[in-house]
Amino acid sequence: MEPKIKIDNLNVYYEKKQVIHNFSLNIPANQIMAIFGPANSGITTLLRSLNRLCDLNNEAWKNGDILIDGQSIHAEHVNVTELRRKVGMVFEVPTPLPISIFENIAYGPRLIGRRSKSDLADLVEDSLIKAALWDEVKDRLSISGMSLSGGQQQRMCIARVLALQPEVILIDRACSGLDPISTAKIEESLMQLKEQFTIVIAPHNVQQAGRVCDRAVFMLMGHLTEEGTKAEIFMNPKDQRTHDYITGKFG
Numbered sequence: 001m002e003p004k005i006k007i008d009n010l011n012v013y014y015e016k017k018q019v020i021h022n023f024s025l026n027i028p029a030n031q032i033m034a035i036f037g038p039a040n041s042g043i044t045t046l047l048r049s050l051n052r053l054c055d056l057n058n059e060a061w062k063n064g065d066i067l068i069d070g071q072s073i074h075a076e077h078v079n080v081t082e083l084r085r086k087v088g089m090v091f092e093v094p095t096p097l098p099i100s101i102f103e104n105i106a107y108g109p110r111l112i113g114r115r116s117k118s119d120l121a122d123l124v125e126d127s128l129i130k131a132a133l134w135d136e137v138k139d140r141l142s143i144s145g146m147s148l149s150g151g152q153q154q155r156m157c158i159a160r161v162l163a164l165q166p167e168v169i170l171i172d173r174a175c176s177g178l179d180p181i182s183t184a185k186i187e188e189s190l191m192q193l194k195e196q197f198t199i200v201i202a203p204h205n206v207q208q209a210g211r212v213c214d215r216a217v218f219m220l221m222g223h224l225t226e227e228g229t230k231a232e233i234f235m236n237p238k239d240q241r242t243h244d245y246i247t248g249k250f251g
Contacts, residue, residue, distance in 0.1 A: 004029035010064035035211035042222040051087035088161035094153035096145035104145040125242040132160035132189040151182020176204035
């Protein structure tokens with residue numbers, strides 16, 4: 001089957017420093033692909049390349065290509081705003097807007113023309129259910145999103161991405177600052193969301209990668225070191241560096 005995302009010989013530079021080297025990867029639809037490795041391996045840059053957020057950095061440049069559903073995201077006709085709706089991103093630090101929970105979720109859909117109150121209400125509810133937050137906030141949607149706990153804020157940010165009805169969700173260490181209970185709720189939500197979305201996650205540790213992924217990539221200093229199924233990577237890695245990192249010998 002044609003992959004949902006095809007990364008073809010991608011190289012990314014910040015000025016003269018190369019941070020991603022000849023990176024090629026196929027990402028299947030409706031699976032969770034975990035990309036993990038030590039700090040400064042280029043993982044965040046790779047994720048930001050998938051919806052062209054790297055374009056916002058004037059010092060960044062790249063060659064190679066990224067295709068989604070067989071179409072280059074760098075083609076002249078591509079609407080970058082629409083691309084970032086289609087490929088949504090959840091960042092490491094929650095970014096709630098200083099408005100109500102309801103308005104946090106409805107903000108993006110309103111910007112693209114969804115104005116019906118009943119339509120927005122249904123969309124907000126559906127997005128919060130998918131993000132495993134609805135039961136905790138359904139009776140207080142009018143309070144500020146900033147009053148929620150850190151774990152709830154992060155799930156609200158996931159719901160905000162879902163409200164834009166993306167096809168791909170990028171998650172960059174979204175559980176790194178959360179307690180185990182909040183982390184477990186987000187992981188449970190991701191396992192359900194992959195039925196409808198393609199998910200690419202930079203996990204906050206190796207253990208999380210092993211819990212949630214279908215396939216995994218070990219990335220080292222901007223290079224794809226090893227890629228395979230969860231069992232292949234975590235139970236029988238072929239590259240000694242992958243084995244050493246998973247077992248804590250470096251990193």
